Amino acid sequence: MTKAALVDITKCMGCRGCQVACKAWNDNSGETDTHNTGSYENPPHLSASTWTRIEFYEIGQNGGVQWYFRKHQCMHCTAASCEAVCPTGAISHKGEFVIVDQNICIGCGYCAMACPFDAVHREPPLGTARKCWFCFDRVSNGYEPACVKTCPSGAIEFDERDELLTTAQARVDNLKNNGHPKARLYGENELGGLHWLYIIDGRPSEFGLPESPQLATNMLVGQWVGGLITAGLLAAIPFWLLFRRKRELEESSIAGGEQ
Amino acid sequence: MITWGSPIWLYLWLAGMTGGAFFAAFLVDRFMGGTQKALLRLATYLGVPFAVIGVLLLIVDLGTPIRFWHLFAEFDAASAMSLGTWILFVWVACAVIMIVLWYGERFLTTEGTRIAVARITGALSWITFIFSALLITYTGVLLASSNQALWAGTVLVPSLFVASAVSTGVAVVIITALVGRNQEITKRTIARLSEADAIVIAIEMAILIGFAIWLGISAMGGATEGLKLLTIGSLAPAFWVGVVLLALLIPLGLELSHWGKEIKGRTVWLAFVVPSVCVLLGGLILRAIIVVGGQM
Numbered sequence: 001m002t003k004a005a006l007v008d009i010t011k012c013m014g015c016r017g018c019q020v021a022c023k024a025w026n027d028n029s030g031e032t033d034t035h036n037t038g039s040y041e042n043p044p045h046l047s048a049s050t051w052t053r054i055e056f057y058e059i060g061q062n063g064g065v066q067w068y069f070r071k072h073q074c075m076h077c078t079a080a081s082c083e084a085v086c087p088t089g090a091i092s093h094k095g096e097f098v099i100v101d102q103n104i105c106i107g108c109g110y111c112a113m114a115c116p117f118d119a120v121h122r123e124p125p126l127g128t129a130r131k132c133w134f135c136f137d138r139v140s141n142g143y144e145p146a147c148v149k150t151c152p153s154g155a156i157e158f159d160e161r162d163e164l165l166t167t168a169q170a171r172v173d174n175l176k177n178n179g180h181p182k183a184r185l186y187g188e189n190e191l192g193g194l195h196w197l198y199i200i201d202g203r204p205s206e207f208g209l210p211e212s213p214q215l216a217t218n219m220l221v222g223q224w225v226g227g228l229i230t231a232g233l234l235a236a237i238p239f240w241l242l243f244r245r246k247r248e249l250e251e252s253s254i255a256g257g258e259q
Numbered sequence: 260m261i262t263w264g265s266p267i268w269l270y271l272w273l274a275g276m277t278g279g280a281f282f283a284a285f286l287v288d289r290f291m292g293g294t295q296k297a298l299l300r301l302a303t304y305l306g307v308p309f310a311v312i313g314v315l316l317l318i319v320d321l322g323t324p325i326r327f328w329h330l331f332a333e334f335d336a337a338s339a340m341s342l343g344t345w346i347l348f349v350w351v352a353c354a355v356i357m358i359v360l361w362y363g364e365r366f367l368t369t370e371g372t373r374i375a376v377a378r379i380t381g382a383l384s385w386i387t388f389i390f391s392a393l394l395i396t397y398t399g400v401l402l403a404s405s406n407q408a409l410w411a412g413t414v415l416v417p418s419l420f421v422a423s424a425v426s427t428g429v430a431v432v433i434i435t436a437l438v439g440r441n442q443e444i445t446k447r448t449i450a451r452l453s454e455a456d457a458i459v460i461a462i463e464m465a466i467l468i469g470f471a472i473w474l475g476i477s478a479m480g481g482a483t484e485g486l487k488l489l490t491i492g493s494l495a496p497a498f499w500v501g502v503v504l505l506a507l508l509i510p511l512g513l514e515l516s517h518w519g520k521e522i523k524g525r526t527v528w529l530a531f532v533v534p535s536v537c538v539l540l541g542g543l544i545l546r547a548i549i550v551v552g553g554q555m
Contacts, residue, residue: 045260081406087341088329106329107322109262110340113554116406122262127322210480216405217337219414223403227396227417230466234425235286238458242451244290 002096003139004161004195005148006168007071009207010175010183011155014054014069016042018147018156022052022073025135025146046072048123051132052147059206062179070198070207071147071156074098074119074132078192081216082111082120082129090129096161096195097134105129114216116191117209134195164197171199191215261554266320268550271398272427272543273313274347275420277306278394279428281354285388287452297443299384300361302432303354310351339404343397350394353387395424407553409489412482413473415466416549422463423506427542429456430510430535437531450522453531456538457514464507488555494548502548506541510534 023030031043031050041056052073059066080098083091090104091111100111100120105128111120112129120131135145143149144158157164168185175183182202187194190213200207284302288295318327331348335341360380367373399417402410410416429452436444474486489498510533517530 047260085338085340085404087333087335087338087344089333089335090329104326104329105323106326108340109320109322110338110405112262113402113405113407113410121260122322123260124322129322205480212478214406214411214479216411219411220337220339220400220404222414223400223417224396226414227399227421228392230418230421230462231282231392231396231425234422234459234462235282237462238455239283239286239290241458242455243287246451247291 002161002195003158004076004096004164004197005134005145006157006159006164006197006199008155008157008168008171008199009068009070010180010199010201011153012054012069012071013153013155014040014056015152016054017150017152018071019050019053021146021150022132023050025138026051026133046119046121046131048121048126048128048130051130055208057207059202061201066201068201068207070200070209072117072119072208073147073196074115074134075117075187075191076132076134076195077190077213078194079215080191081114081116082131084215084217085110085114094136097136097139099133099136100129100131102128102130116213116216161193161195161197168197168199175199175201261551263550263554264320265547266316268543268546270313270316270320271401271420271546271550273309273316274398275395275424275542275546276427276431276539277309277313278350278391278398279424279426280432281306281350281387281428282391282395283425283429283452283455284432285384285391287448288384291448295444295448297441298432298436298448301435301441301444302428303357303387305431305435307351307354307358310347310354314347314351339397339401343394343401346390346393346397350387350390353383353390357383357387395421395428398424402549402553405553408477408479408481409474409485409549409553412477412479412485413470415470415473419463419466419470420546422459422466423542423545426456426459426463426506426538429453429459430538430542433531433535434539437527446522446527449531450517453514453534454518456534457511457518460507460511460514460538464511467502467507485552488552489548493555494552497544497548501544502541504541505537506545510537510541513537 028049034043037044039056043050046053052071055070055072057068059068076098083098088104088106090101107122107127109122112122120129122129138145148156148158165188172183172185180201184200186200186204186209187197204211280302284298288299318324321327330344333341334345357380360376364376396417399420403416405411433449433452436449471486474482488494513534522530
């Protein structure tokens with residue numbers, strides 16, 4: 001049995017208590033980059049010291065505009081790209097949770113480039129890669145994560161993943177029967193199964209989620225083969241043709257002239 | 260937010276030149292019956308400082324530079340960065356041993372030891388050649404095995420970087436041979452290298468066109484936006500002037516216009532040096548806009 005969290009976007013009211021609870025529990029500093037980006041979102045993006053934030057989405061529905069809030073943080077993927085590309089083994093699964101070992105991480109930033117959800121960051125002065133760790137210290141002692149604990153609207157639930165999937169499916173069915181035909185569950189099968197599940201009311205891309213997230217190393221063999229074939233092609237066409245073949249032709253023409 | 264900045268694209272350029280120069284020099288030497296050892300040595304002498312500077316740039320870019328040695332405490336073939344670390348390490352180790360052996364050759368007095376050393380350097384040059392191919396491929400795979408649409412939206416980034424690495428490698432060898440007035444590398448060899456570069460550039464152009472088309476039709480979210488960023492967005496001036504003109508069209512035009520002709524006097528600059536300088540600058544700009552554009 002694995003633990004997971006379920007975010008019901010239709011219940012979130014955007015109070016951002018989860019952001020504050022996350023900062024407080026994990027002792028993360030406030031952001032200095034809080035300029036107006038044309039939205040009430042604040043801070044403007046996740047960072048090495050902001051591990052969760054509420055994103056605002058305005059979606060046209062039923063001839064009007066619906067305003068939704070989506071909590072953004074590390075999804076704790078079963079097939080985690082950050083873990084796959086990490087060159088030092090600093091990122092690993094502890095049970096179902098993806099954790100960065102701060103004593104091993106060198107701060108190369110490769111995990112930040114590989115994450116399909118833009119959930120891990122490396123910035124000065126902290127140096128190492130940092131992200132949501134599912135409040136592993138709380139969870140491993142039988143408590144729920146700080147953001148779940150503080151949520152006043154019941155938009156975030158923490159439970160066994162199987163239980164949450166059942167709950168989510170019932171909620172999706174309920175939404176579909178009550179004027180939300182596009183309601184769906186996100187995270188059940190993506191990247192082997194996410195440990196942050198979402199009930200969304202539309203396409204994933206409308207909520208800033210990739211439609212079909214891929215493991216960063218999915219095409220690794222093809223990329224190596226493609227590059228090495230190109231190297232072979234370059235060895236054969238310009239170099240063999242101009243240096244070997246041409247030399248042979250010149251030598252044979254000299255030999256022919258001498259005869 | 261830009262996580263990988265100038266140290267990374269400078270490193271990718273230097274690593275590409277390191278591998279590309281040796282890759283080309285080795286092939287020329289082999290296909291010319293082992294008569295171009297001077298070219299091979301030049302590529303090795305250039306590659307070692309380039310690789311060392313590149314590694315220093317990488318270390319500087321780390322969030323915790325003092326822990327760089329953690330890279331050598333782990334080997335993970337699925338991580339392009341881990342694999343690349345070891346590829347670069349083997350390349351530099353082989354190159355340094357070859358340089359030491361070449362230097363030591365003059366002190367050898369018996370024919371037997373000379374033959375033995377020549378065999379060792381011959382074997383090492385094969386290993387370095389294989390690792391040169393791996394090195395120039397890895398610089399592209401490093402970017403491609405990610406979730407940044409411009410890098411991962413096609414599988415052609417490694418191919419593009421391989422072609423560019425060989426082109427910049429040939430260019431740096433030509434410039435150094437001419438500027439350093441290396442008498443052992445003949446004008447004839449340089450002219451052939453320049454002709455080879457023209458074909459490499461033609462292949463690079465074909466790959467770049469394929470890369471653009473693939474990005475345009477890629478299903479990966481952000482790939483089309485990445486293509487627009489390069490071709491009509493904020494990076495378009497750098498792309499069209501820096502990559503299309505400097506890295507491709509100008510050197511290709513100059514190299515083709517001098518193809519098969521006897522190059523003398525000042526024409527050497529126009530035929531060999533100018534196109535090579537363009538290729539080097541264009542290769543640097545290509546890496547800069549791909550690395551930065553992938554994160555925008």
